Amino acid sequence: MSKLTSEIGRFFALKKNYGFDAVLETVEDFIFLYGILAISAFAEKSVNVFLFALWYLGWTIINEGVAELETEIRSDQFVGLVTTDTSLWVIYLRRSAAYLVYGLLSLLLFLFLFNPYLIPELVGTVFTRRGVVVLLVHLGITLLAFVGIIALTVRFERVATMVDLFYTLSIFLSGMVTPLATKFAYSYWLVQVTSSFQAVGILAILAVILLVGCFFSQKLAVKKLSGTL
Amino acid sequence: MWASFVSELTREIKELMNYRFNLIFANLSLVILFAGFLNYFDGSDPFVIFFMLFCWYFATHSTSMPTYILEDELLDRTLITILQSRTSIIQVLLQRSLIQVVVDTLKAIPVFTILAVVTQVKVFAYGGGTFFLLIALSYVIIFALYGVGFLFSGFVLLFKRTSSLVGVLNYYLLFFTGMTLPLEKLGVFRGLATLFPFVDFNQVIVGFMNDQIIWQAVLLILVKAAFYWGSGLLIFHFCLQKALKKGGLFSV
Numbered sequence: 001m002s003k004l005t006s007e008i009g010r011f012f013a014l015k016k017n018y019g020f021d022a023v024l025e026t027v028e029d030f031i032f033l034y035g036i037l038a039i040s041a042f043a044e045k046s047v048n049v050f051l052f053a054l055w056y057l058g059w060t061i062i063n064e065g066v067a068e069l070e071t072e073i074r075s076d077q078f079v080g081l082v083t084t085d086t087s088l089w090v091i092y093l094r095r096s097a098a099y100l101v102y103g104l105l106s107l108l109l110f111l112f113l114f115n116p117y118l119i120p121e122l123v124g125t126v127f128t129r130r131g132v133v134v135l136l137v138h139l140g141i142t143l144l145a146f147v148g149i150i151a152l153t154v155r156f157e158r159v160a161t162m163v164d165l166f167y168t169l170s171i172f173l174s175g176m177v178t179p180l181a182t183k184f185a186y187s188y189w190l191v192q193v194t195s196s197f198q199a200v201g202i203l204a205i206l207a208v209i210l211l212v213g214c215f216f217s218q219k220l221a222v223k224k225l226s227g228t229l
Numbered sequence: 230m231w232a233s234f235v236s237e238l239t240r241e242i243k244e245l246m247n248y249r250f251n252l253i254f255a256n257l258s259l260v261i262l263f264a265g266f267l268n269y270f271d272g273s274d275p276f277v278i279f280f281m282l283f284c285w286y287f288a289t290h291s292t293s294m295p296t297y298i299l300e301d302e303l304l305d306r307t308l309i310t311i312l313q314s315r316t317s318i319i320q321v322l323l324q325r326s327l328i329q330v331v332v333d334t335l336k337a338i339p340v341f342t343i344l345a346v347v348t349q350v351k352v353f354a355y356g357g358g359t360f361f362l363l364i365a366l367s368y369v370i371i372f373a374l375y376g377v378g379f380l381f382s383g384f385v386l387l388f389k390r391t392s393s394l395v396g397v398l399n400y401y402l403l404f405f406t407g408m409t410l411p412l413e414k415l416g417v418f419r420g421l422a423t424l425f426p427f428v429d430f431n432q433v434i435v436g437f438m439n440d441q442i443i444w445q446a447v448l449l450i451l452v453k454a455a456f457y458w459g460s461g462l463l464i465f466h467f468c469l470q471k472a473l474k475k476g477g478l479f480s481v
Contacts (some may be wrong), residue, residue: 024393028400035404042414043269161254168258172265 004094030110036177037114045179049185050125050180053107054135057195058142059167061096061105066147066163068095082225089218093125097145130194137193138201144210151217153201155189155224238328245332256340259286260347262338266409267348273411275350278433281408281427283341284367287333288402291374293395294329295322295382300392303385314359317468319462322382326375330368360436366433370426370450376457383461383468386478407431426450 015022040047046127069092072078082088111118125131153159171177175185182188186206192199245252260467262280267275299322301426302308311318345352384391404410404426406420415422422428429446436443472478 019391024397028393028397031397031400031404035400035409038404038410038414039269040268042410078474116330158248158251161251161258165254165258165261166267170259172268178265178269198416 004097007091007094008098008101011095011102026106029106030070030113033110034114036199042176047177048187049111049122050131050134051191052124053126054138055112055170056107056110056192057100057103057140057175058145059170060106061099061142061161062098062146063167064102065092065096065146065150066153068158069150070158070160073153073157088154089147089150093143095146096146100139100205101141133194134190138190141203141210143206144207144214147215148210148217151214151221154221155217188215234324234328237324237390241328242335243330244339252336256336260340260343264348265346267344267350273436275348276352276354276436276438277431278409279341279345279348279350279352280363281431282449283337283364284370284427284430285369285403285408286337286340287330287371288374289399289449290329290333290404292378292381292398293392294326294376295375295387296392297314297396298322298325298384300390303389303478305364306479312478319379319465322343322379326378349466355438363431363434363437366430366447369454370430373426373450373454373457376454376459377459378459379465380457384463386468387475388470389477399429402427424453426453429453 037047037052037187069078070082081091081119084091108119126135149159149163173180173185175181175187180187189199189202193203259448260261265276266282301310302311308318311321344350378395381391381395384394400409402425405415406422407428408431411420412422412428426449432443432446433450436446
């Protein structure tokens with residue numbers, strides 16, 4: 001547990017060190033999200049704050065992880081990271097907790113600035129049996145994607161633009177940000193996970209695909225890591 | 230002059246080709262984002278949004294490129310060499326900005342062709358003449374915004390790293406200057422939006438769609454362009470003189 005809290009402390013200390021940059025990056029994110037939500041409101045398409053929050057937290061974990069690892073690779077700190085006793089995957093899984101805390105804080109700040117009434121609505125949805133199950137399923141799927149993408153970053157070193165492509169796709173096609181009621185949308189199945197066996201099956205297939213992806217990308221990464229050492 | 234322009238352009242294109250996967254993914258992301266916007270605006274005319282997005286695609290570099298160039302030169306410790314040479318720093322920035330516009334044009338052609346095909350926006354719906362006039366006016370706005378870029382780049386000379394600041398400006402331009410969201414929806418940002426030329430550009434496009442030329446809006450764009458360049462060069466010059474006196478350009 002202490003290692004986990006020290007990772008969280010390290011992450012926030014890093015943000016504090018580059019305070020001006022960190023604040024402006026957050027402002028940039030907020031402007032983008034504000035714009036997307038304002039466009040949705042303009043087009044009279046209501047946003048589900050719970051799904052939006054899940055989407056935001058998931059992508060914060062992935063984007064922060066990729067950005068940090070790419071920086072470590074470029075600045076040669078990565079060599080130090082892979083020569084420690086703790087495996088790279090454990091380190092980054094611990095770090096994902098730090099990214100999650102950061103994502104949660106910035107989400108609450110964003111919602112407070114965008115529309116404070118959305119916060120009680122979000123809290124009300126999360127603390128229900130269905131809300132907790134959906135949250136856990138989404139975090140599980142996010143972590144599988146996270147490990148796979150981290151492995152791909154180790155192998156290819158620069159993947160941020162590819163990740164950004166999926167991020168943009170997810171805004172319009174996942175149904176998490178802009179409402180989308182088709183069977184191809186991830187949100188369509190996620191919200192039914194407590195009430196439909198079909199939804200459980202579809203999400204289980206998605207998890208298996210991600211797990212297989214993780215397996216192969218980790219193989220690629222391990223090959224690269226042996227070269228690094 | 231021409232030879233250095235061509236060699237710099239060739240170098241820039243070769244460097245882009247080194248990162249071709251990044252280039253493809255980044256531009257595909259933009260196509261998706263733009264296609265999403267175009268499909269989302271039930272109330273607005275896709276023809277208007279198309280030209281606005283065309284402008285924004287270039288404007289992101291107009292406002293940020295001079296800053297990035299100066300930051301790189303400062304980081305590589307080559308800025309002082311430029312300042313000591315016979316070529317003025319403004320001339321160097323102008324040339325590289327012009328090259329950026331050419332490179333962006335090369336990238337914009339496939340991006341906006343794909344976008345027009347995917348979203349089925351009829352870009353020639355009001356005739357080829359209208360299309361080319363609007364593209365020409367877009368370039369006037371793009372060049373005008375390089376004046377804003379010069380203004381912000383001056384701060385690099387004093388504060389070393391200001392790229393995050395211009396990064397914030399990119400999405401601000403997209404959402405809060407009347408490009409994608411109508412002026413009446415901007416609330417407190419409405420007043421600031423009128424400082425940028427997109428509200429006027431919007432009027433010009435709508436005017437063209439109704440077979441009119443709104444000269445007042447065209448004139449306002451030109452006045453704003455003169456204002457951006459005037460204030461941009463003035464602030465840049467002021468920051469440069471102050472930085473030279475302080476002697477802070479020799480180190481990062």
